[in-house]
Amino acid sequence: MIVSWGMESSRKTTDSLSQQVSRQLTGFLQPGHRLVVALSGGLDSVVLLHVLRGLRSDLDFRLSAVHVNHQLQSAANDWAAFCARLCRQWQIPCAEFVVTVIRQGGESLEAVARARRYEVLARQEAEWVALAHHQDDQAETVLLQLLRGAGLPGLQAMPAQRLLAPEGPCLVRPLLGVSRAVLHRYAVAQDLEWVEDPSNRDPRHARNFLRQRVGPLLDEAFPAWRATLSRSARHLAQAQAVLEDLSAQDGQQVSDEQGLKVAALHSLTEARAIHLLRWWIRQQGAPACSERRLQEILRQGKARPDHHPEIHWAGWTLVRRQGYWRISPPVGRDSS
Numbered sequence: 001m002i003v004s005w006g007m008e009s010s011r012k013t014t015d016s017l018s019q020q021v022s023r024q025l026t027g028f029l030q031p032g033h034r035l036v037v038a039l040s041g042g043l044d045s046v047v048l049l050h051v052l053r054g055l056r057s058d059l060d061f062r063l064s065a066v067h068v069n070h071q072l073q074s075a076a077n078d079w080a081a082f083c084a085r086l087c088r089q090w091q092i093p094c095a096e097f098v099v100t101v102i103r104q105g106g107e108s109l110e111a112v113a114r115a116r117r118y119e120v121l122a123r124q125e126a127e128w129v130a131l132a133h134h135q136d137d138q139a140e141t142v143l144l145q146l147l148r149g150a151g152l153p154g155l156q157a158m159p160a161q162r163l164l165a166p167e168g169p170c171l172v173r174p175l176l177g178v179s180r181a182v183l184h185r186y187a188v189a190q191d192l193e194w195v196e197d198p199s200n201r202d203p204r205h206a207r208n209f210l211r212q213r214v215g216p217l218l219d220e221a222f223p224a225w226r227a228t229l230s231r232s233a234r235h236l237a238q239a240q241a242v243l244e245d246l247s248a249q250d251g252q253q254v255s256d257e258q259g260l261k262v263a264a265l266h267s268l269t270e271a272r273a274i275h276l277l278r279w280w281i282r283q284q285g286a287p288a289c290s291e292r293r294l295q296e297i298l299r300q301g302k303a304r305p306d307h308h309p310e311i312h313w314a315g316w317t318l319v320r321r322q323g324y325w326r327i328s329p330p331v332g333r334d335s336s
């Protein structure tokens with residue numbers, strides 16, 4: 001009795017995960033499209049690859065995998081070999097890219113590795129690149145962003161889809177609504193193998209600390225916290241999209257090829273002006289500037305007309321001259 005219940009329950013896990021992923025892809029994945037799974041060899045991406053393998057003939061797409069070898073851990077080559085073996089066994093084409101990760105400025109090795117990985121993914125000749133981020137990752141990202149004092153852009157966490165590069169593939173995360181527990185149940189039911197990255201257990205990493213210490217505590221009082229935080233991220237993403245539209249409209253009134261019109265900027269409410277400033281600075285290709293600097297720009301906008309205040313950040317300069325805020329990039333860099 002118990003055995004047959006277990007078999008029935010694992011069949012349900014398998015079917016429902018496959019249906020969920022299929023629902024995420026239907027409507028935009030067209031027959032003949034190429035979809036590349038970013039395969040780390042960990043539980044999540046192995047499950048994603050397995051589910052997609054089961055769906056490829058029904059949905060009629062071309063499936064392949066890519067593994068990025070960052071050469072950071074002693075086991076890096078073993079993980080690459082594991083991915084190649086798995087794909088051979090499942091008859092899925094797999095490419096390995098070896099990248100060199102060198103720490104730059106204040107960035108962590110993980111951040112540089114991630115940036116190199118996304119560069120590789122953006123170069124894939126495919127319509128879609130699928131990542132195996134799931135609901136727990138999303139909820140943890142919301143918490144981490146809250147703890148860092150992020151605004152809407154950070155709190156909306158990871159989008160289910162986004163363009164990786166102009167003319168490049170689109171990134172898709174079909175597991176964003178699926179918990180890690182479900183993925184684990186699926187892997188066990190399907191007798192899958194995967195590799196474990198020991199750095200995922202190191203509690204010195206903020207994400208691991210949340211996962212190992214904070215998550216279990218939240219589970220006691222708020223068992224649905226992963227789903228509810230993920231829902232918040234979706235609401236916030238919608239709010240952010242509305243604000244972006246508003247700033248794009250304001251931008252047409254308030255800026256032209258000379259720069260940002262100071263008087264028009266000050267005709268907006270402060271919150272709207274701050275949002276427009278953020279938007280306009282991003283449009284110019286400049287890095288984000290701090291809340292304090294944005295306030296400073298508004299304050300300096302009211303300085304005497306014969307003064308030419310300057311604001312500097314990350315090598316970029318904003319100068320108020322002849323009724324405009326004009327922006328210039330670091331010396332030696334073209335702003336276009």
Ligand SMILES: Nc1ncnc2c1ncn2[C@@H]1O[C@H](COP(=O)(O)OP(=O)(O)OP(=O)(O)O)[C@@H](O)[C@H]1O
Nearest residue numbers: 038039040044045066067068069114130131132133
């Ligand atoms: N070495 C790799 N090669 C190919 N794909 C990878 C690799 N590492 C991670 N991925 C893909 O990225 C997904 C997320 O992995 P992981 O959480 O480690 O990365 P991350 O983007 O650095 O995320 P986070 O910001 O959550 O740390 C994996 O499920 C997998 O699809």
